Amino acid sequence: MTSGFESLSAQSGIALPPLLAQLLAEGRTRYGEDRADWQANWRDYTLNAHPVLSCVYDLEWIDAAQAQRIVAEWLNPRFQHGRAFLPFAVSGAGDAYCLMRAPQGAVEVGMIWHDRGESAMEAASFEQFVFSRLVESAHDFEHLLDDFSADEARACVLANLQAVVGFLPGAPGDALRALAAAVGPQDDDATSAVGADAAQRALAVFAPFSSPPFVVVPRWECG
Template sequence: MTPTFESLAAHCGIALPPMLARLLADGRTRYGASREDWQANWREYTLRAQPLLSSVYDFEWIDAAQAARIAEEWLNPRFQDGRAFLPFAISGAGDAYCLMRTAAGEAAGAGMIWHDRGDSAMEAASFEQFVFARLVESALDFEHLLDDFSPAQARDCVLADFEAAAGYLPEAAANALRALAAAAEPVEDDSTGMIDEDVAERALSVYAAFESARFAVVPRWECE
């Protein structure tokens, strides 16, 4: 049977966040209608935040089949000291962005599991906080977009992500993104961001500060 994120969530015992469920249902994690469509039109798609988080550094959504393979072949509780993960994206190096249970087991936090390190940590207490923080980070530093876009276009990519995400995030976070967008100054030819660190820090305070203890991870190549 073809896996879905709903079935994967049920299998690993990690609740699928409503925001992620909505993004999946609305097609906001898809890279065009096909590989050929994406290859031909990726610039236009990125400028209008399709998929969501297009402005985020080194982040690529995956489908349920890819998530199932990662969860089975690497981030499987039998390899990872009983800890369960639900992958939803990857980095270019093959690290996995995952949902995972908080220490209290009451909600699904999120973070990156490095493919070649012996430990990792949860980065956010919820999927929504993870998305919000990544977008603020993109506004602070969009240098990674400058290989393909001008600073003004990079700013447009981030603003498009802000606008799209605001329709899915909780009200306080959505309003914080709208305020950042309204306050963002025009960029210069040598700009690598559209907000400064103080502005970013104030925006991030919409969510309570979060810190997670690091936990051991068995590297991918050691799992058989």
């Protein structure tokens, strides 16, 4: 699976972040062995952080073939005023989570909206993106309550925090480990695994990031 994304990386000129390459190589972005396996076992897989970020709201990993189609049909430099993207996940509405090379060479991450005239990057790196999405999910898991009990939602968050710790060394890993230790029993109607203060302390591990919006040609205008 990694080789397909390496090819997209070469085509786009966007370096594949080591963390994403590792997750791909270890199969941590896969939804079971195949479609039938996922349909039969999706609850267990989700609760046990397979794939990682299974606790995150409205994010679905894609494979290299899907990413290639998105680039060919929509997020292609010839459609997007010369701007290149490398998609790695999508939302349920068809928006694309993408890597994008910043002018100074860093690889930033954000959602490219399929039906809006502009988008903006939301993280300075793939590592920051993964980290912040996990912390946000720990602070607000209400979206998981459509399919799971509050106890199961907390277990899903905890499984993801513990799974990603091994991929993020140093301060980010330590922060996730501390956040996981803060997850404990709560009321049945709770919608968070950790409080706002704990979440803010964790998010402070990375420097604040902001990015100016840029023009995006909507999907239906491309092709």
